[in-house]
Amino acid sequence: MLGMFGLGTPELIILAVIVLLLFGSRLPSAMKSLGMSVNSFKKGMEETDEDDKKDPDHIDS
Template identity: 50%
Template sequence: MFGFGMPELIVILIIVLVVFGAGRLPEIGAALGKSIRNFKKASDGKEEIEIKAEKKDDPRKEG
């Protein structure tokens, strides 16, 4: 498609590992997946787009 073969993809993966670290790769993959999903929904004409931030438990709030 773009002329990327297996050696080029391996080099790109190594660069990504060095820049972001192995621990952050799942987070980056999840964010990329959500972005692609939202882009597809927007291009299909659906009006509802998911833009929710992850909520963490706040110990200061009592409910």
């Protein structure tokens, strides 16, 4: 997949260093926000699945 963008290991390392230098102080809070968003999305998907199991005729095609 990375070959599609022409990125090898050295380029990824350089990119990671640049990202850490630019966003290093904000990275922990950004990762926390991302994790909270993913958890919220998963909970919403689980609730949707539970609702679909309770009332299968409610599913729109």
